[in-house]
Amino acid sequence: MSYKDTLLQPIKVGPRVAPNRFFIQAMECNMEDETGNPSEQTTERYCELARGGAGMITLEAITVTRESRARDNQLAIMPQNEKPLTKFVERVHEANPDTLFVFQLTHSGEISNPNFSRRVTPNPLPGYGGDLLTEDDVDRIMDSYVTAAKIAYNAGADGIDLKLCHGYLGSQMIRPHNNRDWKYGGSWENRTRFPYELMERIRKEIPDKNFLIGSKVSAWEGFPGGFGTEGPGSPIMDLTEPIKLIQGLEERGASYIVQSAGSPSITVSLTQVDKNIPYYAYMHQYWAKEFKKAVKPETVIIGSNFSPFRNGKNGLCAVTEEESNLLNYGAWCLENDVCDMIALGRQSFADPYLPKKLAEGKEDEIKYCMLCDKCLELLIQQSKVGCVVHEKWAHEELVKTRKEKGFLKQKHT
Ligand SMILES: Cc1cc2nc3c(=O)[nH]c(=O)nc-3n(C[C@H](O)[C@H](O)[C@H](O)COP(=O)(O)O)c2cc1C
Known part of the structure; x- marks a missing residue:
């Protein structure tokens, strides 16, 4: 099969179908109005992505409470945002009714910006800090997530992505560094109470199976006690917990997992691979493959960090430009059981129309990310x-x- 055919093959995500293998990553744009509603510029950005023909699009990190923002002009999802979000989703679906559009729900926890938010933490990391979360605080935050999921459903979104990556609250709860003795920390059972109960509660509140539930997970945060390490105090990678986590999410109804890594406030080049070290992207494909081996064939694994491959001019000199370009290598990953979909982050800023251009045989018109x-x-x-x-x-x-x-x-x- 040609790489074009491979990349343009539809795929089942739960009971839904994504028309091709391109998945647009959540990419924060910090361009909302002062109440966290999508601005016209936001709406146009997502309509462009939809017109560009991606199989699935994730809305950038949308905060479940105003006091947990990392960005001043971050999108928000609370009852007062439901109407504007409904109009916004209608516009995106009108732009392309076939694209699946899911919302990435988040709370920034310890990396909430103290200039306009409240920093809270399950267990502070050196140099971060904030108010220590109580069990009641977490119960309330979880209620906000469930409310947010219902709003996403009412607004017409096709699903949610529970953000468990990049050092935001979801990652802070599950990492071994959360070794405080409390309902939400210490043992594996306590650390996973937050994501697992959320998944269960969201599925119970929204029994409609057409509403997709998934999660973006950092396989390895890359610092002592981060997620995907041996334990508190150790930076050494150990995928035992990430694998157990995604299996637990799958059991609770997750139909897709977006593989990622790092915690950008600490290990930024792990999350967004740098142009000087393009081969770091291969670690992402290793993690994606490990994830894929661990779940049922019908659970969709979405691999990340394909932007560094670009048009083949990527500094990966032991392979030809043709072999190592984003399209060719992306298709190779799909054909070799690395992942089921190819996620585009920075590349989606450079050219929202990549999937459509490929479908129309206009590959030479694709604008590539320069990293x-x-x-x-x-x-x-x-x-x-x-x-x-x-x-x-x-x-x-x-x-x-x-x-x-x-x-x-x-x-x-
Ligand atoms: C400007 C910018 C905004 C981002 N916003 C988010 C976000 O809202 N949620 C998220 O999970 N990741 C976010 N990321 C990370 C990307 O989704 C993605 O994981 C990363 O850029 C690697 O993919 P790429 O090589 O295709 O860019 C952001 C990255 C950048 C550069």
């Missing part, structure tokens, strides 16, 4: 995010940001 990571710079600086190489407004936003806030020295979110 300049200026989108990340914009995000860290709390500016509106876009592709500074291919979008004029985003380039202007970068110039304005640097004038006002200076050059960014460190790339950590």
